[in-house]
Amino acid sequence: MTELRHRGAKDGEPPLEQQPSEDKGSDSELKADKEGVSDESKVDSGVPEVPVPPDDTPEVLNKALSGLSSRWKNWWVRGILTLAMISFFFFIIYLGPMVLMMIVLCVQIKCFHEIITIGYNVYHSYDLPWFRTLSWYFLLCVNYFFYGETVTDYFFTLVQREEPLRILSKYHRFISFALYLTGFCMFVLSLVKKHYRLQFYMFGWTHVTLLIVVTQSHLIIHNLFEGMIWFIVPISCVICNDIMAYMFGFFFGRTPLIKLSPKKTWEGFIGGLFATIVFGIMLSYVMAGYRYFVCPVEFNNDSNSFQVDCEPSELFQLQDYNLPGVLESVTGWTTVRLYPFQIHSIALSSFASIVGPFGGFFASGFKRAFKIKDFANTIPGHGGIMDRFDCQYIMATFVNVYIASFIRGPNPSKVVQQLLALRSDQQLYIFNSLKAHLTEKGLLRAAEAAA
Amino acid sequence: MTELRKRGAGGGDPDTAENISDKEADGDDRLGLSGDTEGECDVDSKTDTPDVPASTADTDNTPECLNKALEGLPPKWRNYWIRGLLSICMISGFFLMIYLGPIMLIFVVMSVQIKCFQEIITIGYRVYHSYELPWFRTLSWYFLICVNYFFYGETLADYFGALVRREEPLQFLARYHRFISFTLYLAGFCMFVLSLVKKHYRLQFYMFAWTHVTLLIVVTQSHLVIQNLFEGMIWYIVPISIVICNDIMAYLFGFFFGRTPLIKLSPKKTWEGFIGGFFSTVVFGFILAYLLSQFQYFVCPVEFNSETNRFTVECEPPDLFVMQEYTLPAALQNTLSWKTVNLYPFQIHSIFLSSFASLIGPFGGFFASGFKRAFKIKDFANTIPGHGGIMDRFDCQYLMATFTHVYIASFVRGPNPSKVLQQLLMLQPEQQLSIFHILRSQLKERGLLPPLAVRAE
Numbered sequence: 001m002t003e004l005r006h007r008g009a010k011d012g013e014p015p016l017e018q019q020p021s022e023d024k025g026s027d028s029e030l031k032a033d034k035e036g037v038s039d040e041s042k043v044d045s046g047v048p049e050v051p052v053p054p055d056d057t058p059e060v061l062n063k064a065l066s067g068l069s070s071r072w073k074n075w076w077v078r079g080i081l082t083l084a085m086i087s088f089f090f091f092i093i094y095l096g097p098m099v100l101m102m103i104v105l106c107v108q109i110k111c112f113h114e115i116i117t118i119g120y121n122v123y124h125s126y127d128l129p130w131f132r133t134l135s136w137y138f139l140l141c142v143n144y145f146f147y148g149e150t151v152t153d154y155f156f157t158l159v160q161r162e163e164p165l166r167i168l169s170k171y172h173r174f175i176s177f178a179l180y181l182t183g184f185c186m187f188v189l190s191l192v193k194k195h196y197r198l199q200f201y202m203f204g205w206t207h208v209t210l211l212i213v214v215t216q217s218h219l220i221i222h223n224l225f226e227g228m229i230w231f232i233v234p235i236s237c238v239i240c241n242d243i244m245a246y247m248f249g250f251f252f253g254r255t256p257l258i259k260l261s262p263k264k265t266w267e268g269f270i271g272g273l274f275a276t277i278v279f280g281i282m283l284s285y286v287m288a289g290y291r292y293f294v295c296p297v298e299f300n301n302d303s304n305s306f307q308v309d310c311e312p313s314e315l316f317q318l319q320d321y322n323l324p325g326v327l328e329s330v331t332g333w334t335t336v337r338l339y340p341f342q343i344h345s346i347a348l349s350s351f352a353s354i355v356g357p358f359g360g361f362f363a364s365g366f367k368r369a370f371k372i373k374d375f376a377n378t379i380p381g382h383g384g385i386m387d388r389f390d391c392q393y394i395m396a397t398f399v400n401v402y403i404a405s406f407i408r409g410p411n412p413s414k415v416v417q418q419l420l421a422l423r424s425d426q427q428l429y430i431f432n433s434l435k436a437h438l439t440e441k442g443l444l445r446a447a448e449a450a451a
Numbered sequence: 452m453t454e455l456r457k458r459g460a461g462g463g464d465p466d467t468a469e470n471i472s473d474k475e476a477d478g479d480d481r482l483g484l485s486g487d488t489e490g491e492c493d494v495d496s497k498t499d500t501p502d503v504p505a506s507t508a509d510t511d512n513t514p515e516c517l518n519k520a521l522e523g524l525p526p527k528w529r530n531y532w533i534r535g536l537l538s539i540c541m542i543s544g545f546f547l548m549i550y551l552g553p554i555m556l557i558f559v560v561m562s563v564q565i566k567c568f569q570e571i572i573t574i575g576y577r578v579y580h581s582y583e584l585p586w587f588r589t590l591s592w593y594f595l596i597c598v599n600y601f602f603y604g605e606t607l608a609d610y611f612g613a614l615v616r617r618e619e620p621l622q623f624l625a626r627y628h629r630f631i632s633f634t635l636y637l638a639g640f641c642m643f644v645l646s647l648v649k650k651h652y653r654l655q656f657y658m659f660a661w662t663h664v665t666l667l668i669v670v671t672q673s674h675l676v677i678q679n680l681f682e683g684m685i686w687y688i689v690p691i692s693i694v695i696c697n698d699i700m701a702y703l704f705g706f707f708f709g710r711t712p713l714i715k716l717s718p719k720k721t722w723e724g725f726i727g728g729f730f731s732t733v734v735f736g737f738i739l740a741y742l743l744s745q746f747q748y749f750v751c752p753v754e755f756n757s758e759t760n761r762f763t764v765e766c767e768p769p770d771l772f773v774m775q776e777y778t779l780p781a782a783l784q785n786t787l788s789w790k791t792v793n794l795y796p797f798q799i800h801s802i803f804l805s806s807f808a809s810l811i812g813p814f815g816g817f818f819a820s821g822f823k824r825a826f827k828i829k830d831f832a833n834t835i836p837g838h839g840g841i842m843d844r845f846d847c848q849y850l851m852a853t854f855t856h857v858y859i860a861s862f863v864r865g866p867n868p869s870k871v872l873q874q875l876l877m878l879q880p881e882q883q884l885s886i887f888h889i890l891r892s893q894l895k896e897r898g899l900l901p902p903l904a905v906r907a908e
Contacts, residue, residue, distance in 0.1 A: 173860055197825040207664055211667070362643075369656045401630055401633045405627050415874050415875055430871060431894060443880050
């Protein structure tokens with residue numbers, strides 16, 4: 001995020017962390033909002049401000065930094081937490097796909113919890129009957145549906161082996177729908193005369209949250225299964241864009257970007273774009289060399305564990321590209337060796353820098369609308385989990401759509417599964433069409449085709 | 452819907468559908484309003500307007516000719532006659548559209564969807580006084596177009612595979628369909644963010660969420676209805692008829708025998724109506740399934756004939772619609788003294804569809820009633836004289852459409868062969884080859900491959 005630093009302010013030391021003064025800025029904006037918002041007061045006055053949560057900083061940090069002034073202490077806390085989070089990110093990558101999936105699930109649950117809690121605070125609906133239970137029940141249902149679809153796709157052989165799993169997967173949609181319907185009926189039965197509107201609001205709130213949080217966490221897991229590089233590079237690009245845009249804004253920022261976040265600047269935005277593209281190219285170059293990152297995650301039936309072992313696809317093999325004339329004269333090279341993935345990474349980085357921030361503006365607008373400073377106070381100095389992940393959501397969807405459109409075809413095991421479920425005459429029809437297609441392409445020799 | 456008719460109350464003729472419940476809902480609201488405003492005053496009266504100005508839902512929309520023809524009767528009877536006439540009109544309209552064919556039905560589904568969306572969004576505008584919000588009407592309709600584009604694109608690519616492969620621009624659109632849809636949606640999202648105005652953040656977020664929930668409910672389910680339609684028109688007609696029948700039957704049973712209230716949310720629904728409606732709907736569905744299963748027009752999947760460029764409904768009827776003999780269980784054998792009975796398997800499925808429509812379908816109606824109570828509106832709109840808006844008539848249908856779709860996907864058909872073929876052709880050549888070999892060995896095992904092939908091995 002770009003930052004506008006007031007020139008001539010006291011502190012000379014550049015802050016190391018991501019968004020320290022955005023929250024401070026939003027504080028002053030909140031005060032300005034309160035004055036200007038008189039005609040919204042009829043609508044909003046029923047909602048008291050969510051009380052700012054108490055300072056959550058661990059005692060040890062407090063002691064270590066007790067000597068510094070409070071502003072520096074804030075920056076140091078943020079800096080240390082940023083480094084801690086990035087190291088944690090590296091650590092879980094090392095631990096492998098299974099742990100990553102667990103982490104995604106935990107993050108999803110925590111984000112859901114944060115947003116639902118805001119809804120409760122906004123609507124004073126703690127005392128609504130059943131409502132907490134129902135929200136968590138819907139979360140479980142939707143997760144069951146999505147995880148079931150994922151598991152069926154990727155663990156196809158395992159599922160076929162175990163009888164109860166096979167039944168669950170064959171009737172998966174029906175079971176998920178029945179579970180959801182039960183929740184729906186419980187909701188209708190729980191409607192209480194005096195609280196209809198609140199209950200409908202919370203119902204709507206829950207569903208929109210599910211739509212945003214749960215579907216996109218599952219898209220992240222789909223990306224992960226394509227290859228860990230499709231999980232790591234987008235997330236790193238978004239983080240890098242945050243940090244770089246902040247730095248550029250800090251040093252060069254002058255022109256405000258959008259009224260919604262007055263501390264963002266055009267200089268930071270554009271600087272962040274270029275820096276992120278360069279970072280993305282370098283990161284993909286580094287990662288594309290390792291099978292651990294590049295291979296699709298597969299479940300090995302014999303060893304009952306995940307493995308990332310394969311022949312790297314064309315995307316991750318060095319190829320020669322002819323430079324366009326302009327670049328040739330500038331750099332004096334005729335060809336350059338690149339992984340094709342690096343070219344894709346330019347598209348990913350551009351998206352992260354140009355459209356990703358809109359996710360952040362959306363979250364800022366949401367916080368302004370409901371007059372909250374942060375989603376929660378889970379991470380000292382940074383706010384809630386949702387605060388850190390707001391830009392990631394659009395990115396995850398984009399990467400998934402990008403992969404589906406430009407990279408891979410459908411999943412072969414899923415196609416086989418569907419094929420075997422068809423009727424015999426349909427299978428014959430497909431067999432003949434496929435045979436014709438393959439013969440046309442010269443993949444089947446004529447003798448084989450006749451067989 | 453079950454109705455509790457107050458014995459000995461005035462008014463001789465029964466209402467046809469749920470208007471009594473609406474009137475009673477009004478009465479309840481008047482009683483409950485005071486209770487509501489007291490109980491909710493610390494939140495609702497401040498956060499939202501206490502009363503939605505009931506503009507369109509209350510004006511009388513009856514055509515002048517009907518008014519003249521019925522001016523001799525007292526107002527209550529006149530109301531019943533209007534409703535009765537409109538019910539018969541709607542049912543005849545339904546038959547007419549079935550006769551006109553699948554394309555017409557798709558258009559009708561789409562029009563209903565757009566009207567329902569408009570009704571719900573209009574309620575949102577009135578609740579939040581958000582007429583003057585910048586861009587918001589445009590954005591709501593834009594999102595509707597995006598989501599429709601996404602769904603129709605997926606449907607078309609599946610069912611019109613041959614047509615799509617022929618035309619070059621269509622092929623391009625089909626290949627990058629998801630990306631294009633996502634880009635369109637993102638453009639709308641970014642416009643929303645850029646349109647956030649300082650004083651109206653909360654309203655804008657509310658309307659954004661309202662639009663999305665409406666899209667989720669209305670648009671996805673109308674597309675499920677269309678997918679059901681493509682399976683065979685019987686999968687479209689039977690569920691809708693069953694829901695209508697349940698409404699009418701439950702009302703009649705409640706009218707004649709109703710005594711025990713069913714649920715506090717709709718005090719005019721009764722257990723007698725509920726159970727009576729259940730049994731009569733099962734019987735009705737059974738009979739209707741028998742009648743319709745005989746015609747290819749209803750039973751065959753709708754296909755697009757690339758040569759003649761139109762829809763055809765001609766095929767060899769699937770096993771589901773071929774008469775089979777079933778041996779009755781012993782208990783029924785004793786009572787009926789029949790050993791076996793000839794049934795279409797589809798009739799057995801229709802029992803399940805009818806049960807769902809009678810037992811769970813009403814929850815959709817309760818949900819809509821609760822929604823109307825929550826926002827203190829009598830009807831969704833006033834499109835149909837005497838009945839309210841389109842949404843009022845279709846509220847029970849939505850759950851039914853989703854259930855039918857899930858039912859078909861789970862118990863009746865397998866995946867769509869043209870879609871599987873399409874996916875096959877998009878795979879890598881090595882994968883295609885390996886699948887080819889798997890399929891060949893499978894078919895050989897089952898003896899489906901012609902003998903020439905076997906000999907050449």
